[in-house]
Amino acid sequence: MAITLRLVTEQDVQCLHKMGNESYRYHFANLWHQDKELEEYLNNEYGNHKRIYF
Secondary structure, three states: OOOOOOOHHHHHHHHHHHHHHHHHHHHHHOOOOOHHHHHHHHHHHHOOOOOOOO
């Protein structure tokens, strides 16, 4: 299996943001007692401010 590395596009970033957010919710949302705390955590982990520009 070959692995290809490339620079990400804006579309890639949006897709990764969505995938991370949805997969975290699927696996761990039931462990949070407060929906607001889960939302804050996800915004901190997967929010737009996390983007790194080169």
